[in-house]
Amino acid sequence: MPSELKRLHHSGQSHFITFTCYWRRPHMESAGACEMFVAALERARVRYRFRVYGFVVMPEHVHLLISEPERETVANAIQSLKISSSLRTAAERECDGRRSPLWQKRYYDRNIRDYDEFVEKLRYFHRNPVKRGLVERAEDWKWSSFRHYAQREDCGVEIESRWTADKRKTADA
Template identity: 35%
Template sequence: MATRRIYDRDRHAHFVTFSCYRRRRFLDQDRPKRIVLGVLASQLSLQHGRCVGFVVMPDHVHAILWFPDVDQLSHFMKQWKQRSSVQIKRFLRIGMTAYAQAFDLSEPIWQPRYYGFNLYSEHKFEEKLAYMHQNPVRAGLVARPCDWPWSSARYYKQGHSVGVPVGWLD
């Protein structure tokens, strides 16, 4: 079996995607989405990372991340997924018991891996940012990207705060 490689030595930004276990819709409710974004903001602060953009969908997450030091992405992703998983499971057990009965909470919240794509150019940044902001529209959840509150689209289109510090890299 071939080993998947993540290149994290050139200080490029990364477009990352990770999915809920078996594409289950663990993120249907607002509170789990808030948890994902809260852990994102917290872990970015701890690792001095930057977020260019994000979208949290009912069954997966996309983000564009950058770190000032090399070899930060794997640790970041492990912490983001691990910390959010614990908090989402706690919320489902305590705050959404009827909803949680539809799932086996002994199973993981997230698929074991994530997909990372190095962004080498401004064109790729723009392409991936537009792709992820269009996700809720393509899924039929909203009519316009800025109508989805779980994305950085409102920041870019309207200048509104989105709960996570986001911005273009200098």
């Protein structure tokens, strides 16, 4: 996003976030890098108190669907997530004895205005691994929240959905 553009944040809106590996290199193609990113996302979710509605980690980019953080701003939460995941995957990015950055400096942030757009973004990025030919079925891609929605499986990040809300209500009763 050009530096002269301002980010618009409206309380209560969800955010569709995309950020890309430096020079679109496939730094996230190893299971180790993906595991570290998912762990960093969960730590950021807890630290900044935002809800994760969905995510997918692709070899050279990440998509997130999150709420506005209760602590700090989306920008601060994303910066922290990118730094944390960069530090933990630095050794995997060494090339010719030099480390390259993990992420491009900027990221894309779109405010989600309604339920239809929310569902469209979630479907879009859950289908991304299939569209790219990485797997035949979305549930086969381990680095995504799709299995949470389709099979109610743990994906390493607490996903805010109808099922997690129901579990909280049952636990509080």
